[in-house]
Amino acid sequence: MIKDPYLVICKSTNHMLRAAGLIEKQYAHQLVPVPAEYGYICNTAIRINGADVAAIKDMLAAKRVAVEGYYRENRRPLPGLLGRLASLALSENILSIMGKIEKGMDLQKGELVTLLAATGQDMEAVFIAADMLRKELIGDVVxxxxxxxxxxxxxxxxxxxxxxxxxxxxxxxxxxxxxxxxxxxxxxxxxxxxxxxxxxxxxxxxxxxxxxxxxxxxxxxxxxxxxxxxxxxxxxxxxxxxxxxxxxxxxxxxxxxxxxxxxxxxxxxxxxxxxxxxxxxxxxxxxxxxxxxxxxxxxxxxxxxxxxxxxxxxxxxxxxxxxxxxxxxxxxxxxxxxxxxxxxxxxxxxxxxxxxxxxxxxxxxxxxxxxxxxxxxxxxxxxxxxxxxxxxxxxxxxxxxxxxxxxxxxxxxxxxxxxxxxxxxx
Known part of the structure; x- marks a missing residue:
């Protein structure tokens, strides 16, 4: 399990592959899509433990891996979600859950069930929220x-x-x-x-x-x-x-x-x-x-x-x-x-x-x-x-x-x- 996660974003896919090959020999890591805010430098980032940042930074520098930066990965709200949904006639339950999503709050199992059971405009709200979150976190590159x-x-x-x-x-x-x-x-x-x-x-x-x-x-x-x-x-x-x-x-x-x-x-x-x-x-x-x-x-x-x-x-x-x-x-x-x-x-x-x-x-x-x-x-x-x-x-x-x-x-x-x-x- 990754704790206090940081993202290693490299200057190219080739450098990312080199970095991943070095990191995986010693450190816990995950490959994740690069968040949209960093642009399309390389479409995959390496998620690492915050406690390992200094050691990994030294290792990659010694091996001349081109790294764009090391960034703390924070949970973010989804501003503007409720505004996007304003024209929809939503049930109280869905509206409440959308409010939590906009604030970046965690959802519970019962709320997941509510989203999965959504129909009509409630279902459309689920799709809009997911697509907005995908764009915010990952960007448009497939x-x-x-x-x-x-x-x-x-x-x-x-x-x-x-x-x-x-x-x-x-x-x-x-x-x-x-x-x-x-x-x-x-x-x-x-x-x-x-x-x-x-x-x-x-x-x-x-x-x-x-x-x-x-x-x-x-x-x-x-x-x-x-x-x-x-x-x-x-x-x-x-x-x-x-x-x-x-x-x-x-x-x-x-x-x-x-x-x-x-x-x-x-x-x-x-x-x-x-x-x-x-x-x-x-x-x-x-x-x-x-x-x-x-x-x-x-x-x-x-x-x-x-x-x-x-x-x-x-x-x-x-x-x-x-x-x-x-x-x-x-x-x-x-x-x-x-x-x-x-x-x-x-x-x-x-x-x-x-x-x-x-x-x-x-x-x-x-x-x-x-x-x-x-x-x-x-x-x-x-x-x-x-x-x-x-x-x-x-x-x-x-x-x-x-x-x-x-x-x-x-x-x-x-x-x-x-x-x-x-x-x-x-």
Whole structure:
């Protein structure tokens, strides 16, 4: 947990990556979006403990890392919010909560539930508050990242997922380490600084194969590496970290232990939390998230999900609607609600403040303009797909998955009135 937080803001992304590599060896830290007040010097800042500022400053100076400055991170009010909402006919409860948001006060679970249940003009107020807060804290540049889905084999049998082992109709594929490293080199040439490696839990990728992939990407590109490859042992997480992996996305899906057990027959809720703790202890920047609209889920459950993200210090928050996948136990269930999905993004932004929240492919699958709309209600990240075309159509975690490429990503960013990172070569 970061105490008395300071932000290290570097003069370029390359210097930020150098600084993060040095800091992570000795000090607690988190990567967070740069607050808008500092301009677009580099889109990612390094959050550190106030007690470590002097030592880190000396270390980075000795290594000639170009730092713009070290800034205390303060909670700020959101002036002008109530003025923006003056034309709306708001309920007393929503108006009271908006007053607290304007003053920069913390919200309680019951208030999160009220925001998640908002309708009509109350709901519009939630969206406006989240978008204002996003702009105030982060600015208009959207963090654009690319993912490669390198295997759709999975040993698990999650009830909602089309990759589950009992789905015998799915055409399976695996990419070789060489193919994956080749895609990473393409990403680097496009101006990306992070690669997301995503797959089912595929035993074919042994520890040694994963290390080959991680080391190869680091050697050829020096990109940051985000892993989204399920549960491994603590020792394996440690080896991946030492080989060069930086971030780890291990979604909880739901903070309700009963719901978790229903959708994850092969997993244990407490074990998932323990693994998330291990990842932080090992120095990963961690990601999690939930599925909105699971059977039997309540808005209270969703509020608990958001609270858990804050309590665990989660840095990347993936929030997407449930979408049924063919040939799964939940294939007859209805999709998650679009408005509730948007409200979850908005409430997460209001409560969690300065974190990375993507506008998801699932949202764009549910509603064509979902990618743009997510950006308009608090999201600041899009992760698009660079999986080779011959494989892409078989990574069906849910049915009729939208194809989000760089062109569609940039179009959504611009339609939302936002900015594309200057480092991307488009």
């Amino acid at each position: 963090d654009i990242r690319a993912a490669v889905e390198f295997s759709n084999y999975c040993k698990k049998n999650c009830t909602y997922c089309g990759l589950r082992r009992d789905n015998k109709t799915l055409v399976r594929y695996r990419m070789t380490p060489g193919e994956i490293i080749g895609i990473a080199k393409e990403m680097k040439a496009m101006g990306h600084h992070t690669i997301i490696l995503q797959s089912g839990e595929d035993p074919w990728y042994t520890t040694d194969k994963m290390l080959e992939i991680i080391r190869g990407i680091k050697r050829e590109t020096n990109m940051r590496i985000t892993l989204s490859v399920g549960e491994w042992s603590r020792d394996e997480y440690k080896l991946f970290r030492e080989a060069g992996a930086n971030n780890y996305l291990l979604k909880i899906e739901t903070s309700n232990p009963e719901r978790f057990a229903e959708i994850h027959p092969d997993d244990d809720y407490k074990t998932r939390l323990e693994h998330s703790k291990w990842l932080k202890e090992l120095g990963y920047i961690t990601g999690s998230g939930n599925i909105i609209g699971l059977p039997k889920q309540t808005v209270e459950d969703i509020a608990d999900d958001i609270i858990l993200m804050k309590e665990s210090g989660t840095h990347m928050i993936g929030l997407g609607p449930f979408l049924p996948a063919e040939n799964t136990p939940l294939d007859r269930e209805k999709p998650g609600d679009y408005d509730l999905s948007l409200k979850t993004i908005a409430v997460a932004r209001i409560y969690l403040k300065n974190v990375f929240i993507p506008s998801t492919t699932a949202l764009a699958t549910l509603v064509p303009e979902g990618l743009q709309r997510g950006l308009e209600v608090g999201a600041n990240t899009i992760m698009y797909n660079l999986t080779p075309p011959q494989y892409r159509g078989n990574y069906v975690i849910y049915s009729d998955k939208a194809v989000i490429d760089l062109e569609k990503t940039v179009a959504a960013v611009r339609a939302a009135g936002r900015k594309v990172p200057s480092s991307l070569k488009i």
